[in-house]
Amino acid sequence: MIRLLVIAGLALTASLATFAFANGATVIHVASTFPMSMPLFSEATGRLSEEVDSLTDGEVKLVFHVPGDLAPTSDTMDRVSAGKIEAAWSTAGQFAGHDSAFELLSSIPFGPDTVEYMAWLFEGGGLTLSRDLFSSYGIYNVPCMVLPPEGAGWFSKEIRSADDLKGLKIRFFGLGGRVLARLGANVVQISPSDIVDAIKKGDIEAAEYSLPSMDLTLGLQNVAKYYYFPGWHQPSTLFELYFSDATWRALTTKQQETIETVCAAVMRDTIGRAEKMQMDALDDIKKRGIKLRRWSPDLLLTFEAAWRSVADEEMATSPRFAEIYKSYERFHTNYGFWKRFSYLH
Template sequence: MIRQLAIAGLAFFASLVASAHAGDAKVIHVASTFPLSLKLFSEATGRLSEQVDSLTGGEVQLVFHVPGNLAPASSTVDRVATGELAAAWSTAGQFATHDSAFELLSSIPFGPDTMEFMAWFMEGGGLTLSRELFASHGIHNVPCMVLPPEGAGWFSKEIRNVDDLKGLRIRFFGLGGRVLARLGADVVKMAPSDILAALKNGEIEAAEYSLPSMDLTLGLQSVSKYYYFPGWHQPSTLYELYFSEAAWHSMTEKQQQTIETVCAAVMTDAIGRAEIMQSEALEEIKKRGIKLRRWSPELLLTFEATWGKVADEEMAANPHFKQIYESYVRFRDQYGFWKRFSYLH
């Protein structure tokens, strides 16, 4: 059973890691940053809940809550860090107000595709650096899902050159937002559930969110005329479970290993499912009269050059950012030798 509690006014729990019955089952309430109605998120959290319950014989139960039940979407990871919440389902970039290096652990502009990201993160040093950084804030992170390139945004007008971005009020996430802001856009941070209304009432003029299948479910095609690709800002995006150190260490080693193993299985499943869903979503979006556009080569070069400047400045200002970005660049240089000789493109 997918344990997603969406009842408004849910009383605050005396303890978010509690006894499930008179026995010793452990219930861990997980606050989600993202709408659990979106297909890939609902499937991932449902499988996490079901399989952790099954493989631990009911000893550990993950109960996922929609944004706003336990915490606003924007503060789920913050509240895990303070110990107010036991766990969150989110992405590292949501914790970037504490350290910009966390943004690199979500996604890297003009960076790796899904397989390259996973190679760097799981085997090339990314996970070790990630765990060290999260541990300094009292959080244990478990990678659970990685998704392919996002759409690059929904716009009411065509974007032909940099001047078309100047003053444009746009909802955009992460380091890509820093790039657009540098180019003159008015970048706004906003929870997914607020995007559609903000586009309808003119609070924002454009927005990016996620994959075509998720954007379609949010209804962004109902208010925008143009949908841009490729998603240079997020060629791949990592999603994780975040546990407070107290919640994580309240479990046995076997229970911890079970969560890690189930997350790995969910990640593998999501890679295939996410890829196969997007063509159908794009066909549906085209039927709605939306015009699909690719960024011009000139704009992509501008985005990439501006990203280079943002990265250089951030490395100079933040040693954690520098450490993580240089780890990835070293990996890419090494990986690129293999990729150039072994892949067709």
């Protein structure tokens, strides 16, 4: 059985800024910024813990902590950067307060699906750019999981035109939120655990979170009856382990390679598992009477035009954003030529 190593209620002490040694093992405390009880997250963190432990013969132990245990979620990545926390399980978009370029290393609106994202990341120079950016903040990143398209949000009413978005109070993450704000929506950030209550109380009218399987677990089907697709804002989403430079350098080369290898295995297996889980989740959601909707072609064109405007604005203000986005666009152009000629769809 996969073991989920979760230490709840452990106070943050100075000892967490350095390695803890127990019976000769290097124990690395990993702060999660996502609920680890969610489908896929629980399996991923459990497997990472178990296999790193096993393949290093107990020399390295990854101990995952629930959000807020070691630090406030919004401050987690900053503390890894400062060396106050050894590692984090998160996505690059959580560090976007420092540079909007980090958003592109999490997900790209109207961008790559899972296969294309991995091709750009590992073969198109994306990972080199990513590690260069993170290294400037004292962080070493290891890609560990990539997810398929998210749902595009839960709404209490149908959205038939861009006018229906004006003034709409909605929880929306990342660059997609910037797009909706540009179209007049009132975009707010709320932690996953607070989304359902916020809709119940009327603080927000709509929300996006993640994949159908995760949205179902969160309970969004209980507070909104319209569920929109496709998830144009996050066609794929990358999750990683983030180590402080000191933590990563203290590991042996073999231990570093083991963590990279286990992450690669988790990423590979998650691709198939995630796709299958969404089939089952959508079937469940339909049986609950939720109305599934696809965005109209006109609205998708409106979203895309707004995204291009946001991207142009960010490229003008962030050299790193421009560098990474242009790298992806060059890759996408060549990949698109291959895809159009070689794939049926």
